[in-house]
Amino acid sequence: MANTSSAKKATRKIARRAKVNGDRISRVRSYVRKVDEALSAGDKAAAAAALKAAQPELMRAASKGVIPKKTASRKVSRLAARVKAIA
Numbered sequence: 559m560a561n562t563s564s565a566k567k568a569t570r571k572i573a574r575r576a577k578v579n580g581d582r583i584s585r586v587r588s589y590v591r592k593v594d595e596a597l598s599a600g601d602k603a604a605a606a607a608a609l610k611a612a613q614p615e616l617m618r619a620a621s622k623g624v625i626p627k628k629t630a631s632r633k634v635s636r637l638a639a640r641v642k643a644i645a
Contacts, residue, residue: 582624589615593637602644609634609641 560566589612596605613634620630 579622579624582619582622586612586615586619586625590633590637593641597640597644600644602641605641605644609637612637 560569589608593605593608593612596608616625616630616634619625620627
């Protein structure tokens with residue numbers, strides 16, 4: 559348990575940041591899920607639109623340090639390849 563006032567403040571700050579980061583991760587997962595759903599439905603136009611919306615969210619999460627930059631790039635790359643593969 560935190561004893562000093564600075565440690566208590568740090569605990570409050572950590573809790574706030576965890577909430578914000580959790581919200582960002584949840585938002586990224588939602589965008590990626592929309593792309594997956596469009597892909598499983600076989601709708602290339604919807605999948606492309608969903609990917610266009612998901613890409614900035616992934617990169618924003620990476621720039622904020624929520625997920626690693628290479629992880630975001632890998633996810634965008636794999637999603638784009640799956641969208642491109644739909645015939």
